[in-house]
Amino acid sequence: MLTISTVGEADLAELLPMLRSYCDFYRVDPSDEKLETLSRALIVNDDEGVQLIARDSNRTPVGFATIYWTWQTLHAARVGVLNDLYVTPEGRNSGTGRALIAHSLALCHDRGAEKLVWETAPDNEAAQRLYDGIGAEKSTWLTYELDA
Template sequence: MLTITIAGEADLADLAPMLRSYCDFYEVDPPGDKLDAMCRALIADPSEGVQLIARDASGETVGFATIFWTWQTLYAARVGVLNDLYVAPRSRGAGTGRALIARGMQMCHERGAEKLVWETSPDNATAQRLYDGIGAEKSVWLTYELGT
């Protein structure tokens, strides 16, 4: 039995190690206080986005997803951006990632967002197998970044 809920203040202690593991996977090290501030900002204003937290039957945290809400001119519609998806290694292949995406899709529908969009690292074959397996379409867009 897997439960997926929107993270609240009471979930921050369980969510923090998941965020850190996700950052470790991508070999980045943002300060813990900034990660905490991001989580608290989303809790305070879910119109910006939400974090979903997945727990197994024993209540142990096994994954999370972060979805930000925005508009996409090319679709002329609201979209949900699945910015983060992380499943603890011990739970991979058990449907946790699929369940988090499904809940994200449900939330998009509830908010009137026409699509859930996301990106992954080109070398993250495990994630790509999941995305291909649920019928997600690969985008032709390249991602660029510019610091401020």
């Protein structure tokens, strides 16, 4: 049985290795200190966002999601941005990703957000199969970024 809960202080030791694996997958290397600071900031202020942790029937962590709260002018509505979705290799193909998305969508509803939006890398075909399989619509937008 899978359980999903909001990350608290007691979850950080088990969350951080998954954050590191997620960053490794995308070939980025923020420090562990910065990752922990991010998680602690969301624990303290859930108006900015929230992290979820999924655990299997043995209470082993098998995935996480990070949702940030914002507005989108083009929808004139609040939205949840599913910034991160990660499932451990052991947890894949078990419904964990679907469950984390469903839980994230329920949080959006609870907070009055009208949409859950997210991005994935163009070459992350496994994630795209999941998203296509739940009926998510692909966006036509391209993502740009600048370092501040």
